[in-house]
Amino acid sequence: MxxxxxxxxxxxxxxxxxxxxxxxxxxxxxxxxxxxxxxxxxxxxxxxxxxxxxxxxxxxxxxxxxxxxxxxxxxxxxxxxxxxxxxxxxxxxxxxVSDARAQFRLTGPGAREVLAKLSPVDFAPARFAPGTFRRTRLAQVPVAVWQKEEDVFGLVCFRSVADYVAGLLVNAAAPGSGVGYFASGG
Amino acid sequence: MLRLTCPYCGAAADETELTPGGEAHLTRHGPGSSDEAFEGYLFLRKNPYGVHFERWRHAHGCGKWFHAARDTRSLQVFGTYSAQVTRPPQDIIDRIAATHPGFDWEAGQ
The missing domain is CATH 3.30.70.1520 (Heterotetrameric sarcosine oxidase)
Known part of the structure; x- marks a missing residue:
């Protein structure tokens, strides 16, 4: 589960x-x-x-x-x-490839900023809107990230680096770490 | 920071999403070629302070190899294009000629 x-x-x-x-x-x-x-x-x-x-x-x-x-x-x-x-x-x-990949879900108005902290992709709402799907880099590992609907992002990575990615995401979302870079979140 | 637009997926890829592949448009000299030609193919590379054609791979993205034309002095990117060509498209050569009058791709090969 x-x-x-x-x-x-x-x-x-x-x-x-x-x-x-x-x-x-x-x-x-x-x-x-x-x-x-x-x-x-x-x-x-x-x-x-x-x-x-x-x-x-x-x-x-x-x-x-x-x-x-x-x-x-x-x-x-x-x-x-x-x-x-x-x-x-x-x-x-x-x-x-279900067992080869691990999947994450990020929700909330600050989800965009959590991803933007870790990836070189432009996550500005105008550039990364619902329906966008992008393979990129999250810190040191390759991932694919998409936005399903407003404030809901999905992410897949190789299962072998799932713990690393989980740590990255939780750290980037730590309370009080908001930068407020995007007007709508953070 | 270098940013190249992948011609296959259209993503504006950051340098850290890409793997460099060295000089583009090399002619392979294999078995049966002269020692000089083989040495040139294997070891000798251009290292210009100016217009350079390069191979890059969108390693953290769609995974495809592509070509890029840029200026190593000004860092201007003239464009990216398919890896399935043996010479740069004319529009890229025209863009280079706009800032480098008299640029002749053939002469540089």
């Missing part, structure tokens, strides 16, 4: 357990790729640096040949089967 790491301070930070993650690789520009996403999981193909959600499912743009699909953990086997059924013998690969 999800574990609450921090409630006081700049943001509410929790680990998100039991979420399923599937990496889908292929030629994103092809009609086949778009059809596989739409017909297997009823998800649109997001453009570069963006993500899309449909209920409990989501999809984020990772690279010109890769997307990350987010589904509830228990749906992974069925989702994989549906994807592979639609892929057939085409050159698209779907792999369950």
């Amino acid at each position: 999800s574990e609450l790491l921090c409630t006081e301070g700049l943001a509410r930070i929790e680990t998100v357990s039991g979420r399923g993650m599937i990496t889908l690789k292929g030629e994103l520009e092809s009609r086949r790729f778009r059809n596989v996403l739409a017909k297997a999981l009823d998800l649109p193909l997001p453009g570069p640096l963006s993500c899309a959600f449909n209920g409990a499912r989501g999809v984020g743009w990772m690279a010109p040949d890769e997307v990350l699909i987010l589904v509830p953990g228990e749906e992974v086997p069925e989702a994989l089967a549906r994807l592979r059924n639609k892929i057939g013998d085409h050159h698209i690969t779907a792999v369950d």
Whole structure:
């Protein structure tokens, strides 16, 4: 189950357990790729640096040949089967990476500032709005971070560095550490 | 601080999100080439105080290699472009020529 790491301070930070993650690789520009996403999981193909959600499912743009699909953990086997059924013998690969990655959720008006402290990405509200999905660096490790809705951010990193990332986030959100850089939060 | 826009994902990437890949547009000299050509390919690199073409990888982002043209003296970035080309696009050469009149890419190769 999800574990609450921090409630006081700049943001509410929790680990998100039991979420399923599937990496889908292929030629994103092809009609086949778009059809596989739409017909297997009823998800649109997001453009570069963006993500899309449909209920409990989501999809984020990772690279010109890769997307990350987010589904509830228990749906992974069925989702994989549906994807592979639609892929057939085409050159698209779907792999369950749920156990390879750790997921976090940051909520609250100061969440934006917590992330901005740790990453070189411009987190200004006008530049990083709901629907933005960006792979970047959090202190010393690679992560992908997205904004689902106002004041709600998701983040994935490799599971091997999950403890490090948890420590970073909690430290950056420590009570009294607000800088107030963004007008809306901090 | 160097910031390059990745031509593949469009992200304005900070230098710390990128991995440098050295000089761009090298011609590979492998088996069968002369010793001089192989030495040049393996060891000899330009180190200009001025216009330089470089390879970079968006390592903490979309993971793709790309090319960048910049001035090592003024730190002006003329642009970034696909790694799947053997010469810079004309619009980048034009932008360089705007600040470096008479710039000739071929002559520098």
